[in-house]
Amino acid sequence: MNFIHRTSLLLGVDFKMKTLKIDGIKVRVQIWDTAGQERYQTITKQYYRRAQGIILVYDITSSRSFQHIVKWASDVDEFAPDKVQRILVGNKADEEQKRKVPKEQGNKLAKTYGMEFFETSACTNCNINESFTRLTELVLQAHKKEMDAFQGSTDKYLDMTYQEGEQDNNANSQKACAHVSMMAKLLTWGQLNLLQSKYPHRLVVLGFPCNQFGYQENCSNGEILNSLKYVRPGDGYQPGFTVFEKCDVNGTNTHSVFAYLKDKLPYPDDDPHTLIQDPKFLIWSPISRTDISWNFEKFLVVARGEPFLNGYSKKIETINIEPDIQRLLRLTKT
Numbered sequence: 001m002n003f004i005h006r007t008s009l010l011l012g013v014d015f016k017m018k019t020l021k022i023d024g025i026k027v028r029v030q031i032w033d034t035a036g037q038e039r040y041q042t043i044t045k046q047y048y049r050r051a052q053g054i055i056l057v058y059d060i061t062s063s064r065s066f067q068h069i070v071k072w073a074s075d076v077d078e079f080a081p082d083k084v085q086r087i088l089v090g091n092k093a094d095e096e097q098k099r100k101v102p103k104e105q106g107n108k109l110a111k112t113y114g115m116e117f118f119e120t121s122a123c124t125n126c127n128i129n130e131s132f133t134r135l136t137e138l139v140l141q142a143h144k145k146e147m148d149a150f151q152g153s154t155d156k157y158l159d160m161t162y163q164e165g166e167q168d169n170n171a172n173s174q175k176a177c178a179h180v181s182m183m184a185k186l187l188t189w190g191q192l193n194l195l196q197s198k199y200p201h202r203l204v205v206l207g208f209p210c211n212q213f214g215y216q217e218n219c220s221n222g223e224i225l226n227s228l229k230y231v232r233p234g235d236g237y238q239p240g241f242t243v244f245e246k247c248d249v250n251g252t253n254t255h256s257v258f259a260y261l262k263d264k265l266p267y268p269d270d271d272p273h274t275l276i277q278d279p280k281f282l283i284w285s286p287i288s289r290t291d292i293s294w295n296f297e298k299f300l301v302v303a304r305g306e307p308f309l310n311g312y313s314k315k316i317e318t319i320n321i322e323p324d325i326q327r328l329l330r331l332t333k334t
């Protein structure tokens with residue numbers, strides 16, 4: 001989870017990790033500090049790009065810092081993701097005798113922006129934890145659907161669909177399979193966003209839509225984002241990573257990226273034997289034993305372009321790649 005935090009309790013560092021416990025769940029929060037950039041009236045847009053929560057901080061002993069909040073709030077509107085959660089904080093609450101901004105004024109501004117408001121003191125540690133915890137709760141609520149998809153039990157879902165299948169073996173087993181693959185898709189898209197947002201700076205997720213597997217991607221390029229948003233996974237889904245134009249990953253017109261990847265990493269090692277179970281799905285030519293076998297096969301590639309692992313057939317849930325991502329990040333630490 002990424003927060004931007006506009007005060008320098010963290011002097012000298014760009015970001016800090018903190019673990020908070022919310023409703024019994026441990027949440028790792030990555031806190032970014034703007035570290036003085038705001039003095040130049042501009043904060044690098046990179047800071048906003050993947051922020052999930054933003055704390056706008058002013059100094060209660062400085063009217064100027066309070067007036068600047070309007071500009072920061074409008075930058076947040078412009079540059080931060082739509083779902084970003086914001087709270088307003090008036091810091092230095094211990095300096096009552098030097099106060100220039102009445103608490104009521106802070107409250108009023110926060111209301112205008114639909115934010116919650118806290119007065120804090122970094123000196124006496126007043127409301128610091130409370131404000132971070134509240135922002136984290138707001139972020140979790142805003143991402144509840146993704147979190148549910150992430151934490152929800154796939155096994156339970158699969159059990160349910162298989163039970164359905166058993167009630168009417170032949171007729172329903174087809175339906176059960178369809179459910180399973182839809183569920184896999186839904187999880188996969190959510191998990192791709194989750195991985196990208198968990199490692200915003202050193203992991204780049206790239207998606208290549210392809211219509212060579214059961215014609216499952218038959219939208220035109222211009223329709224793909226809308227189809228993700230409204231149809232599958234739906235519910236307003238937006239990829240938090242780059243999705244390219246459709247391309248072929250097998251056959252004569254194989255995209256050069258996949259020609260290269262398949263040459264370096266011939267097939268996923270979790271599923272070395274199967275290509276396509278049903279010959280009617282073999283719609284490209286020539287067929288090669290290194291071909292990609294279905295949607296959502298995943299490659300892990302080092303920044304310099306060297307493929308690292310293709311251990312991930314469609315059977316591997318996207319989120320289960322995470323340990324390998326962490327391993328690769330450790331290996332390539334600069």
Ligand SMILES: Nc1nc2c(ncn2[C@@H]2O[C@H](COP(=O)(O)OP(=O)(O)OP(=O)(O)O)[C@@H](O)[C@H]2O)c(=O)[nH]1
Binds near residue numbers: 006007011034091
């Ligand atoms: N009394 C009081 N002083 C504070 C508090 N928080 C910060 N300060 C002081 O205010 C000054 C500025 O604090 P910084 O944390 O550097 O403020 P900043 O605006 O984030 O600074 P940059 O990160 O460099 O932009 C320092 O002298 C701090 O000791 C507080 O809650 N109470």
